[in-house]
Amino acid sequence: MMEKFKEWYEKRHDYAQEWKNKTGGKVVGYFCTYVPEEILYAAGVLPVRILGSHEPQDVTEPHIFGMYCPFCRDCLAQGLKGKYDYLDGIMIAQSCLHIRQTYTSWKIHKPVDFSYYLPMPNNVQSKRSLPYLKGELEVFKKAVEEWTGKTITDDDLNKGIEIMNTSRALTRKLYDLRKESNPPLSGLEAMYAVVASQMVDKKDYNETLQELLEKLPRRQLENSSKIRLMILGSEDDDTEFVEMVESLGAIFVVDDHCTGSRYFWNEVSSNGNPLEAIAARYVERVPCPSKDWPERTRIEHIKKLAQDWKVQGAVVIQQKFCDPHELDIPAIIKSLKEEGIPAQFLEFDVTVPIGQFKTRVEAFLEMLGEEDLY
Amino acid sequence: MEKEYWRWPESRWTAPDIDWKSGDIISAGVDVGSVSSQAVVMVDGQLFCYSNIRTGSDSPESAQKAMDKALEETGSTLKDVHYTVGTGYGRVNVPFADRAITEIACHARGANFMYGPSIRTILDMGGQDCKAIHCDNKGKVTNFLMNDKCAAGTGRGMEVFADLLSIPIEEMGSLSFKVEEEPEPVSSTCVVFAKSEAVGLLRKGWPKEKVLAAYSSAMAHRVVELLERIGIEKEFAVTGGIAKNEGVVKRIEAELSIKALEPQHDTQIAGALGGALFAKALVEKQRGLR
Numbered sequence: 001m002m003e004k005f006k007e008w009y010e011k012r013h014d015y016a017q018e019w020k021n022k023t024g025g026k027v028v029g030y031f032c033t034y035v036p037e038e039i040l041y042a043a044g045v046l047p048v049r050i051l052g053s054h055e056p057q058d059v060t061e062p063h064i065f066g067m068y069c070p071f072c073r074d075c076l077a078q079g080l081k082g083k084y085d086y087l088d089g090i091m092i093a094q095s096c097l098h099i100r101q102t103y104t105s106w107k108i109h110k111p112v113d114f115s116y117y118l119p120m121p122n123n124v125q126s127k128r129s130l131p132y133l134k135g136e137l138e139v140f141k142k143a144v145e146e147w148t149g150k151t152i153t154d155d156d157l158n159k160g161i162e163i164m165n166t167s168r169a170l171t172r173k174l175y176d177l178r179k180e181s182n183p184p185l186s187g188l189e190a191m192y193a194v195v196a197s198q199m200v201d202k203k204d205y206n207e208t209l210q211e212l213l214e215k216l217p218r219r220q221l222e223n224s225s226k227i228r229l230m231i232l233g234s235e236d237d238d239t240e241f242v243e244m245v246e247s248l249g250a251i252f253v254v255d256d257h258c259t260g261s262r263y264f265w266n267e268v269s270s271n272g273n274p275l276e277a278i279a280a281r282y283v284e285r286v287p288c289p290s291k292d293w294p295e296r297t298r299i300e301h302i303k304k305l306a307q308d309w310k311v312q313g314a315v316v317i318q319q320k321f322c323d324p325h326e327l328d329i330p331a332i333i334k335s336l337k338e339e340g341i342p343a344q345f346l347e348f349d350v351t352v353p354i355g356q357f358k359t360r361v362e363a364f365l366e367m368l369g370e371e372d373l374y
Numbered sequence: 375m376e377k378e379y380w381r382w383p384e385s386r387w388t389a390p391d392i393d394w395k396s397g398d399i400i401s402a403g404v405d406v407g408s409v410s411s412q413a414v415v416m417v418d419g420q421l422f423c424y425s426n427i428r429t430g431s432d433s434p435e436s437a438q439k440a441m442d443k444a445l446e447e448t449g450s451t452l453k454d455v456h457y458t459v460g461t462g463y464g465r466v467n468v469p470f471a472d473r474a475i476t477e478i479a480c481h482a483r484g485a486n487f488m489y490g491p492s493i494r495t496i497l498d499m500g501g502q503d504c505k506a507i508h509c510d511n512k513g514k515v516t517n518f519l520m521n522d523k524c525a526a527g528t529g530r531g532m533e534v535f536a537d538l539l540s541i542p543i544e545e546m547g548s549l550s551f552k553v554e555e556e557p558e559p560v561s562s563t564c565v566v567f568a569k570s571e572a573v574g575l576l577r578k579g580w581p582k583e584k585v586l587a588a589y590s591s592a593m594a595h596r597v598v599e600l601l602e603r604i605g606i607e608k609e610f611a612v613t614g615g616i617a618k619n620e621g622v623v624k625r626i627e628a629e630l631s632i633k634a635l636e637p638q639h640d641t642q643i644a645g646a647l648g649g650a651l652f653a654k655a656l657v658e659k660q661r662g663l664r
Contacts, residue, residue: 266467268621342517355463356503356520359463359476359477359520360478360520361517362476363476363477363478363479364477365514366476366478366479366515367515367516367517368517369478372655372664373483373655373656373659374483374512374513374514374651374655
């Protein structure tokens with residue numbers, strides 16, 4: 001029923017190339033979910049998120065530090081190996097230095113028509129960040145106009161907002177179904193869907209998901225006796241890991257990842273000046289930990305997710321060497337514990353040590369399990 | 375052939391006063407670790423016999439060998455065992471096991487039996503990994519931490535040092551205290567880095583006891599970090615092969631200012647013992663007794 005998303009995920013490059021052939025349009029690869037896709041959609045450009053392949057590689061060593069996170073190295077490897085040669089442009093919005101290095105190195109070694117660094121403010125809790133970002137979005141819009149040779153009107157922007165918002169609302173409905181005591185989809189399927197949404201034209205994604213949402217509530221799976229888990233942390237599209245955990249009698253019902261719920265959680269409110277509305281959405285969205293200070297607002301959000309999705313345990317997983325996440329994780333684990341939710345902490349590398357992770361996850365599930373062998 | 379300093383003695387044991395034939399439930403646990411394998415057989419929840427052997431390259435074969443050795447001269451065979459739980463990193467490769475349970479759950483359960491229900495913190499120092507486990511009075515895990523993919527602070531590291539320093543592994547603990555003054559720990563516990571650091575110290579003219587002291591205290595320091603992350607609650611015990619090395623254990627105790635409980639049995643059998651106890655509970659479940 002949900003195979004389409006998996007197919008898009010696995011054949012992301014074929015999809016983008018076919019899209020180009022079909023539409024004659026331009027494709028921009030982006031590195032961080034603070035990139036305002038609304039403006040790219042308004043210009044008729046297809047934004048695709050650049051992600052890694054989870055395969056060992058030996059091409060990034062001369063270009064990026066070994067102690068930078070595995071995700072940013074894996075992404076750069078995709079560029080250097082020519083997997084994304086069809087891209088017409090690349091862009092990033094300021095989040096962390098590791099992924100910015102990926103962008104910079106990519107730009108040097110794989111020059112493209114259009115490359116753009118959007119200085120998304122880090123201190124989103126400051127009142128001055130909204131007018132600042134609005135100004136930067138104006139500059140960005142102009143750059144896109146110059147590149148494409150096409151003026152972006154307010155009407156175009158509103159259409160860009162609409163397609164993004166529709167996609168967000170639909171994905172939220174998909175997540176809401178996971179609240180049920182017998183969720184009609186697995187965490188793996190949800191991951192394929194939400195990650196695929198970052199790889200394909202939202203028009204295709206929205207249509208497919210809309211159809212699916214009509215059928216899904218009637219789908220009967222045997223998920224009611226499984227241990228309900230939440231997964232949270234840094235970038236994560238590690239389907240192998242999710243599949244392994246879900247083969248052990250658990251089900252992921254919700255997440256807090258930038259590849260998952262953080263990507264689509266907040267919508268753009270559609271009144272007023274469109275650029276200002278877009279800016280407000282990115283300033284106010286559930287933040288990446290690199291922007292979640294001085295106050296840690298994300299913790300309350302995570303606690304609410306755990307409560308609403310009736311979570312029994314949490315897998316806290318981060319990319320190795322991801323400092324922003326590392327800084328937040330002890331506080332998150334402590335707060336979850338206070339809510340009676342035990343957490344298991346793991347660290348991602350390009351490939352995960354699936355055997356050792358399996359032992360830890362199994363032991364964690366045995367700990368959460370009700371079985372009385374004592 | 376050169377002397378194999380790392381080689382630790384395999385062992386087996388049988389309870390002198392248990393008649394297995396009159397037992398209701400014969401349960402077993404087999405722990406196939408990365409370095410050693412153990413089999414424990416219990417009769418009605420009483421420790422009946424056990425073995426402790428080196429793991430070979432083939433997990434199913436090691437499991438079989440451990441079981442054969444445990445049952446040797448007891449008059450009983452595998453056919454007499456009602457239920458077997460496999461555990462350890464080779465837990466799914468125990469051909470005669472009825473079920474697999476992780477070594478983390480099994481170690482806690484086994485330690486609860488070995489040290490009594492007051493045990494709360496268990497440090498399992500295994501062949502290739504190291505775990506800090508918290509459990510309740512029934513031996514159920516309440517929290518745990520495991521080291522990352524690295525053999526630092528583990529049995530394999532000690533084996534490498536036995537060979538490097540030409541000291542039989544069983545003597546390493548006591549020899550590590552034959553120093554006038556406790557040296558600074560080596561700066562790395564990574565087996566490879568620590569080994570090259572040790573070679574450097576030997577060249578500098580350090581006696582091997584002093585190098586050993588420096589390595590043992592680095593190893594102790596590393597696991598203390600793991601324990602501090604999880605928090606230490608009394609009572610505390612060390613299981614696994616390194617538990618037999620007083621050079622490491624006493625240094626851990628000194629850093630923590632807490633004494634580890636004295637083991638009554640081979641500290642390497644904790645996992646297999648926990649497996650055998652779970653196996654008993656599972657038989658009782660099958661028979662409708664639980």
